[in-house]
Amino acid sequence: MSTPLTDQDLVRYNRQIILPDFGEEGQKKLRQATVFIAGAGGLGSPVSIYLACAGIGHLVLVDYESVDISNLNRQILHWEEDVGEKKVVSGNWKLKRLNSTLDVTPHATRVTAENVGVLLDGVDLVMDCLDNMESRFILNETCFRKGIPFIHGGLRGLMGEVTTIIPGDTPCLECLFPRSPERTEPFPVFGATAALVASLQVLEAIKLLAEFGELLTGRMLYIDGKQMQFRSIRMKKNPQCRICGGGV
Amino acid sequence: MSVKVHLHPYLTEGGEAQVELEGKTVGECIKGLVARFPAMQTKLFAKPDKLHGYIEILVNAQPTVPKELAYPVSDGDEITILVFLSGG
Numbered sequence: 499m500s501t502p503l504t505d506q507d508l509v510r511y512n513r514q515i516i517l518p519d520f521g522e523e524g525q526k527k528l529r530q531a532t533v534f535i536a537g538a539g540g541l542g543s544p545v546s547i548y549l550a551c552a553g554i555g556h557l558v559l560v561d562y563e564s565v566d567i568s569n570l571n572r573q574i575l576h577w578e579e580d581v582g583e584k585k586v587v588s589g590n591w592k593l594k595r596l597n598s599t600l601d602v603t604p605h606a607t608r609v610t611a612e613n614v615g616v617l618l619d620g621v622d623l624v625m626d627c628l629d630n631m632e633s634r635f636i637l638n639e640t641c642f643r644k645g646i647p648f649i650h651g652g653l654r655g656l657m658g659e660v661t662t663i664i665p666g667d668t669p670c671l672e673c674l675f676p677r678s679p680e681r682t683e684p685f686p687v688f689g690a691t692a693a694l695v696a697s698l699q700v701l702e703a704i705k706l707l708a709e710f711g712e713l714l715t716g717r718m719l720y721i722d723g724k725q726m727q728f729r730s731i732r733m734k735k736n737p738q739c740r741i742c743g744g745g746v
Numbered sequence: 747m748s749v750k751v752h753l754h755p756y757l758t759e760g761g762e763a764q765v766e767l768e769g770k771t772v773g774e775c776i777k778g779l780v781a782r783f784p785a786m787q788t789k790l791f792a793k794p795d796k797l798h799g800y801i802e803i804l805v806n807a808q809p810t811v812p813k814e815l816a817y818p819v820s821d822g823d824e825i826t827i828l829v830f831l832s833g834g
Binding site: 540628724735 | 752754755756760763799800802804807808809811812826828830831832833834
């Protein structure tokens with residue numbers, strides 16, 4: 499059962515509550531939500547910040563890395579003073595100061611086949627902010643098994659991509675990319691590209707959790723920042739998919 | 747027989763976003779694509795006849811893995827070449 503919003507909530511979130519499609523009911527749904535953020539780097543920084551600002555109730559922040567000075571061109575959750583610190587420690591500190599009503603559960607660990615089931619317990623939504631395919635595929639498979647929506651974001655240079663995966667309804671990540679792409683590190687990126695992709699992921703999360711608007715389901719949105727063009731590609735399930743079998 | 751091919755910006759680098767090609771399979775159309783834009787060869791293929799893992803090909807929005815290059819196409823079909831952007 500949902501608890502009413504406080505007077506402070508009504509003031510703090512007024513500019514989104516006055517959106518007719520969203521309203522107080524939408525705000526309550528955000529407050530009740532637990533969102534898993536896989537990666538506290540280029541995408542995970544703005545994703546976690548905007549979710550915290552929007553009034554999400556609980557963030558589970560997962561990243562095993564420590565802050566490096568080369569992260570600071572894009573990973574806005576981390577500052578010069580955080581170099582050497584675990585990203586989830588740095589992130590937890592900032593996010594709690596940004597919104598003191600937010601619960602954050604930080605995990606300084608890599609997402610693995612062994613721990614993913616426990617990590618995703620009680621999670622309503624997964625934000626894919628990772629930079630490696632192995633963990634993405636593990637999350638994709640577990641989200642499908644547990645029926646957890648999964649909002650994928652990816653980037654390179656001035657290009658980005660976003661899609662929203664609803665288990666059983668849409669193609670999953672492995673429908674499209676069953677082979678693990680070769681690692682290409684370090685990949686080029688501007689912070690603004692990460693911010694753009696992350697903002698679109700957060701808009702998808704808010705709409706999905708508050709149940710309004712149209713989602714990027716069955717579509718991949720491609721962003722070409724160099725030519726400043728956006729394009730949405732329609733995608734169907736792959737009947738031969740190892741994970742979702744397409745027709746499930 | 748004409749097939750419309752939609753190209754990802756990673757492949758085009760600001761060039762044409764879609765081209766019309768001839769072929770009875772995805773592989774034949776891709777061969778025509780590379781003949782027209784030779785720089786795409788290394789972006790598409792890890793080895794001759796083996797696409798990079800980050801490339802996926804849709805025909806009329808349908809994924810074509812695992813045998814993308816042999817996937818049949820006919821007049822009016824649309825091929826979309828996706829590139830997985832794995833950075834985060």
